Amino acid sequence: MTSPETLKQNVPAVAGVILAGGQSRRMGGGDKCLRPLGGRPILAQIIERAAPQVGPLVLNANGDPARFADYKLPVAADVIEGFAGPLAGILTGMDWVAAHAPKAEWMASFASDAPFFPRDMVPVMLAAAERAGANLVCAESNGRSHPVFGLWSMALREDLRQAVVEESLRKVDLWTARHKLVSVGFEPVETGAGALDPFFNTNRPDDLLEAETFAAAAL
Template sequence: MTANDAGGVVGLLLAGGLSRRMGGGDKTLRLLGGRTILDHILDRVRPQVELLVLNANGDPDRFAGTGLPVAPDVVPDYAGPLAGVLTGLDWAAEHAPEARWVASFATDAPFQPTDLVERLLDAVEREGADMACARSDGREHPVFGLWPVHLRHDLRRAMLEEQVRKVDVWTARYRLAIADFDCDPIDPFFNTNRPDDLAEAERLLAGGAFES
């Protein structure tokens, strides 16, 4: 199944966290190879989706250079990635009513796959699933997921009425497909959570392990 077959896919860039392990601030605006991590991610994500929205809290002007719409969490108090997913589903329902799916991307993983959406869609179709997420080296990455827009009301109820915050608690209620990715030369979901991770990303980028 292609993005067009799916009625178009809205891309959701998740940048709503507090970045405590990086020392605060926006991890995605840290420089990597002279460009922001977000710039590297946009190069990889933009061709995969019809529209992109950035989920971030605080002053949206700090992302003005991207030209992207910025949507703050619709659930207060930094409720985690599920709040970002719900925000993206609500945004898609309003701004892209023809879209059936939202694909979410972490914004601290500069080497993420350029075929992520295609492979998530294929996994959903192959398994007759409700949603999908990525996996590498036996580890699931739920923030790299494919979410059906029509379940936004169910997710809102789970978050507001049941106080559900963990992604896997919510996805366990549905059929979740998995798309596996190789870790050669390294895990494509390598993330820059800490300063040491950013230094390692610089080394990988300079060594040509991934295209910039």
């Protein structure tokens, strides 16, 4: 596996956002990312995988930011009120990056409920963007798209703002279809508990139980 030091050397001006602004209805409310998995909060495991792949990293979450104080990350609430979905979180991340890391050319996004995503996701996506001349990259696995795990050109920030604010656009794929998007496939990971989709997420209590099985395996 590529070391964190090498990842940092190979990643150009890329910032990151962890998206935790949803309402977690299918989990029964609350912060999914603060639930324990393998004895540790899911968010701690997300940060452990994401931080070596990017420069500045921000957490997009609504409500009292004090509940995330232990994680030592800046917290940015949605710039659009009313839980407007993942595009609002992406725009929030972009606005934070523009203000705090203005040299960043790209922003990587990570879901806060999928603790097994690849540790080399960002460098793989950057390489794909360069090959295709794309300004958006989306993850795929098992024939499914995972747009919350993506790489977003900061040059598209105002275009996204117009779509979300003025057009009230909420579906990620409707906006990404307007731009040059490349999808990158990631293979399942073989574990002692079977094949694991790297973008397996803990949406429901049953998912969390299944994730415990994978967390107990050597990943």
